[in-house]
Each structure stands twice: as C-alpha cells, then as structure tokens.
Amino acid sequence: MDTIGFEAHDHKGCMRAALAAVEAHCTRHKLQFTPVRRRVLEILLSEHRAMGAYEILDTLRDEGLGSQPPVAYRALDFLVSNGFVHKIERLNAFIACTHPGQDHTPAFLICRQCDAVAEAHAEPSKGMLGRAAADTGFTIEQAVVEAMGLCPQCRESVHPCA
Template identity: 60%
Template sequence: MNGKTDPGRAFAHHDHAHCAGDTLARAEAEAARRGLRFTPVRKRVLQILLEAHRAMGAYEVLDRLSAEGFGNQPPVAYRALEFLVEAGLAHRVQGLNAFAACMHPGETHAPVFLICRDCDAVAEAQAAPVRAALDQVAGALGFAIERASFEAVGLCPACRARAEGRA
C-alpha cells in the first residue's frame, strides 16, 4: 500500500512487529525532519502505544514506564504523550480518555478511530469523505474548521465473532 499502514491492521492478523517497527521508523524520520527532540522516554512511550495496538490511558503507559525504570510520576507519561500528540505521532482518543499511536506519521490525514468496545483495539482509518462533508456543512454556515476528531465505537471482527459464538 505505498508504504502506508493498512487502516484495518489493528483488527486483522498481521506481522505486528513489522507494522510497529515500520511506523516507529517513520515517526523517528518525521521527528528528525522537523527537528523535534525525540528523547528516550518519548520514543519508549510511542513504542508502548505501537506494541499495544489499542488505546491506552496515561496511567497504563506510566505503569509500563515505571516497570522499565523511566520514573513513576504522572508528569513523565503526560509530558511524553502531550509531545507525541502535538508532534502528530500519536492521537488522543477522546471517547476513551486514552491515546493511540498515529499510524500515518508525517502524512496529512483526517483520521477516524474505530474503537472496539470490548477489547479497546483502535484502528485508524481515513475519514476524508466525512471531513469533506463536514467542511461543506461548516462552510455553508461561514465556519472554518481548524481541528476535528472522528470516533466510532463498535465491535472489532474478533470480538464480534466471539459475541456471535463463532470464535
């Protein structure tokens, strides 16, 4: 797919190590291109989000950091997560009060987050048609959208199969 991450990968069987490694490499390249300081704790937080392939709360990230010797104070996790979101390397998933790694670092995109209500897996998919429709409606009212977030909650294929008794 032209080096881009398949939006449904979070819900499909795939080479997760390759997926996470490729996305991390693109995030590091983007940070370097923009002259951002990608400290060891920031990098580790992004790795933790990539390893999970789901939205994670700040305290869950902090628990992992603490277990690995990066510190156990909430600002450690919050500062790293804030940096990653501001740099476009992670997204805040409002509906879960959590964070997910951006699967398209360095690319201009309008993501929609497909969130599994059972396992918290999050797939980042393109929402360009949704954003275009929203821009059109807003424009008709003279409103200029600066930022928008799209989230949909449902069941991923695995949880749906379990719910239907097929797993």
C-alpha cells in the same frame, strides 16, 4: 484500504517502520526524540491498542524512566502534537498512529466489547460536516471522528450461530 487493527499483520515490521518514520521526521524537523518520548511511543506501538496515560506511566516507572504523571503526559503531548500518537477522546486513551509522518485526519473504529481500535482516514472538510461548516462560516482546523460498535471477532462471539 489502509485500515489497520482488526487483522493480523507483521507486528515487528510495522513497529520498526513507524519508529524509523518518526525518527526521520524528528531529524528533518529538528525535534528532540528523547528517551522518554521514544519509550512511550515504543510502548504504544508494541501494545498496539489504546492505553491510558497512567497505564503507560506504570511501565515507565518499572523501567526507572519517570514516575509522576507529568512525565507521561508531556511525552504524550509531544507525540500527539506531532501526529505520532492519537488520543481517543471516547476512551481517554492514546494509540500509536499507524502511518506517522503523513498529514492526516484520523478516524477510529472502536469495539465496545474488547476495546480494539482501528484507524481509518476521515475527510472532515467533505460531506455533511464540511457543508455545515461552510454554510455557517465555521473554519474547521481539526476533527475527532470515533465510531463505537462491534469488531468482526466480537460480532462473531455475540452471534455464535455464525
């Protein structure tokens, strides 16, 4: 299982690996991995949680890397369209991808208590959704799958008997 988000893990390692993967991908595809874009990705990787665009912007501003919303949104657009970062529609927030460079359809488990987000894989063309699409002649290009609920930690604290 490659779900990441609710367990402890080698954080520095996963950050370094993700940055390296993104760098390689950009070099290979002749994409400009500029300082602002890199910094936004670093912020998201190091926080390892879903962050709003303005929250990211605050950090950029503190570092003198741009102070207006378009700076953050442009960097996020780049990162999202290349699959390095995902947008969580439900939270209007962004989170670094846990396996950048690979082509995939992310699915998210979002804790309503602590806002922790875990990334899993979805297979939208399979299952009932794919069948419904096929039946009606709809062509799926991209899918958003977000489950709200309680993460293991928060479930414990709600049922303290455990």
